[in-house]
Amino acid sequence: MKIAYSYLRWSTAGQGDSGKDSRKRQTESVERWIKDYGKGEYILSTDTFVDAGKSGFKGKHVAKDEYGKAKGDLMRFIQLVEAGKISNHSILCIDSFDRFSRLKPTSSLTLFMQVIDSGIGLVFTGSNEKRIINSDLINKEGYVLQFIIGEMIRSYNESAEKSRKIISAKQNKKERMKSGEIVAHNNMPKYFTFSNGRYHHNEKTKIVREMIDGIIEGKSLYGIADGFNQRQIPTFKPFTPRQGKITQWSGNTIGDILRNRLLIGEYLGCKNFVPAITDETTFNKIQNILAHNGKFNRGKVGTFINIFRGVCFCSDCGKTMSVAAQVKQWSTGKSFSTPYRYLKCSVFGSHVACKNRKSFRLGEMEEEFFLNFIFKHPKQLINGDDNREASSIQKDITKTQTRLNQITKEIQTVVGLLSDVPMDELKTKLAKLNKDREAVKHLLDSFQLKLSKVQDSPETYIDLRKMFDDEGGPPPIKLKRENGKLVTEADFDDYTPRSIAVTEIRETLKDSYVREGVRMMLPNLIGKITVDTVKGQFYVFNHSGKMVYESKKYSSNRNNSEKWREACATWSKKGK
Numbered sequence: 209m210k211i212a213y214s215y216l217r218w219s220t221a222g223q224g225d226s227g228k229d230s231r232k233r234q235t236e237s238v239e240r241w242i243k244d245y246g247k248g249e250y251i252l253s254t255d256t257f258v259d260a261g262k263s264g265f266k267g268k269h270v271a272k273d274e275y276g277k278a279k280g281d282l283m284r285f286i287q288l289v290e291a292g293k294i295s296n297h298s299i300l301c302i303d304s305f306d307r308f309s310r311l312k313p314t315s316s317l318t319l320f321m322q323v324i325d326s327g328i329g330l331v332f333t334g335s336n337e338k339r340i341i342n343s344d345l346i347n348k349e350g351y352v353l354q355f356i357i358g359e360m361i362r363s364y365n366e367s368a369e370k371s372r373k374i375i376s377a378k379q380n381k382k383e384r385m386k387s388g389e390i391v392a393h394n395n396m397p398k399y400f401t402f403s404n405g406r407y408h409h410n411e412k413t414k415i416v417r418e419m420i421d422g423i424i425e426g427k428s429l430y431g432i433a434d435g436f437n438q439r440q441i442p443t444f445k446p447f448t449p450r451q452g453k454i455t456q457w458s459g460n461t462i463g464d465i466l467r468n469r470l471l472i473g474e475y476l477g478c479k480n481f482v483p484a485i486t487d488e489t490t491f492n493k494i495q496n497i498l499a500h501n502g503k504f505n506r507g508k509v510g511t512f513i514n515i516f517r518g519v520c521f522c523s524d525c526g527k528t529m530s531v532a533a534q535v536k537q538w539s540t541g542k543s544f545s546t547p548y549r550y551l552k553c554s555v556f557g558s559h560v561a562c563k564n565r566k567s568f569r570l571g572e573m574e575e576e577f578f579l580n581f582i583f584k585h586p587k588q589l590i591n592g593d594d595n596r597e598a599s600s601i602q603k604d605i606t607k608t609q610t611r612l613n614q615i616t617k618e619i620q621t622v623v624g625l626l627s628d629v630p631m632d633e634l635k636t637k638l639a640k641l642n643k644d645r646e647a648v649k650h651l652l653d654s655f656q657l658k659l660s661k662v663q664d665s666p667e668t669y670i671d672l673r674k675m676f677d678d679e680g681g682p683p684p685i686k687l688k689r690e691n692g693k694l695v696t697e698a699d700f701d702d703y704t705p706r707s708i709a710v711t712e713i714r715e716t717l718k719d720s721y722v723r724e725g726v727r728m729m730l731p732n733l734i735g736k737i738t739v740d741t742v743k744g745q746f747y748v749f750n751h752s753g754k755m756v757y758e759s760k761k762y763s764s765n766r767n768n769s770e771k772w773r774e775a776c777a778t779w780s781k782k783g784k
Contacts (some may be wrong), residue, residue: 241333257281264310265367297329305359374390398444429459513723523738525562566741
């Protein structure tokens with residue numbers, strides 16, 4: 209008795225669901241052949257090879273990973289035959305040739321001959337040719353190969369034409385949406401519902417609002433995702449049919465949602481396409497937070513958080529400064545250890561030329577930064593330079609918005625002409641206009657972010673002081689709004705905040721939640737920090753690029769702080 213294996217494939221996962229006929233039709237086709245043509249010589253194996261949701265046109269069912277292992281079941285079957293785990297006297301039953309392949313004819317022929325040369329016979333159970341196609345039949349009756357090649361051409365042409373129509377329909381719908389027409393679209397996020405010719409918020413919108421509130425309050429993307437998962441809030445795609453598992457929230461998913469301009473109602477450059485979930489000012493603030501906090505996974509609570517990440521750079525090569533730790537250990541029957549952290553240029557150890565080859569004490573840098581700069585000279589944070597920069601940015605925004613409006617009008621005109629006269633020149637012009645509009649939008653976003661940094665500085669400084677100030681309440685900085693912008697009512701020269709001791713800074717910065725909050729605030733307060741490990745100094749610049757603070761000189765990279773000396777004395781006593 210010989211073994212017959214069945215191979216089933218459909219392009220979209222839903223086609224194999226209960227109530228759909230792809231799986232049922234292909235299975236019945238194979239079973240019918242075994243009954244009518246198998247002549248009792250073949251028995252159908254219980255091992256069925258299925259490629260659900262894998263496109264034959266794109267070749268996903270015969271793809272391999274980087275190690276040469278099959279990613280699709282058809283290729284897995286071929287590899288099992290080549291490995292001798294499936295007898296080469298077996299046959300593979302497939303409903304029709306387009307289930308086997310929809311690749312280009314040359315690629316299909318190569319795949320077909322690979323199976324035939326392995327000794328396996330192919331049966332297309334749903335076609336007119338019911339015989340087992342193998343090398344012997346092809347050698348005897350050459351027209352069988354002609355039939356197969358004809359099926360290859362037909363299958364490919366059908367898929368190619370279908371693909372062309374789908375692409376054309378999607379492009380047409382996209383152009384209609386760009387012109388401002390509200391059209392239902394399958395790719396619209398699940399927190400919008402289309403009805404009565406408009407999009408509306410639904411019950412999932414409140415989850416997005418919770419994301420917005422969380423990131424503004426200082427939560428990390430990881431923290432928001434972890435909170436949703438603990439509360440078992442389903443994702444917008446709770447089940448993935450291809451993987452067959454429940455999906456969970458991740459930091460990347462939260463970040464993608466918070467970066468989407470649909471939050472302010474904009475889609476494909478069209479404002480008010482959907483109802484906004486938040487205002488543009490809040491959206492820009494979120495982008496500012498995300499832009500300066502790197503990847504979503506910023507460490508669980510309890511892990512060390514570098515408060516200068518995203519704003520601290522090497523003074524020589526301009527690369528970021530990374531954190532390195534050294535652990536001092538003392539052993540006297542018991543082990544005692546404590547880490548001391550340093551900043552070093554991120555190119556350290558590579559072949560990139562940079563003169564800053566030394567490390568810089570991070571703990572003392574933090575203490576000096578807060579004690580001698582942030583909390584001592586706040587006027588340097590909100591000064592005339594920033595105010596002048598805000599005015600300049602506002603002018604740039606106005607010019608850029610005017611340019612964006614002009615391009616949008618030109619696009620609408622071209623789209624209107626295309627509906628009447630589909631000329632290639634107009635299509636080329638439309639493509640260029642769309643590219644120009646995306647570039648202008650990107651420029652506009654960058655201006656909005658820069659303006660957001662400057663305008664948020666007063667409120668951010670107050671929030672920062674609250675985190676360190678045990679007496680409670682914001683420092684006595686007088687603020688008022690002019691034309692929707694926060695400005696200082698009095699000069700900072702008159703401001704004398706309660707002094708904060710080094711020990712208070714040390715204790716406060718031990719809290720991981722405080723460190724994370726500080727890290728999110730700093731990009732709004734300062735432009736950047738540069739570190740010169742050769743001179744042993746760091747420098748603070750405002751958003752205008754002006755240096756506003758120069759640190760003291762650290763003569764040695766060895767930790768000579770009071771804390772270090774106290775620790776050494778303690779260890780010496782424990783060693784006796």
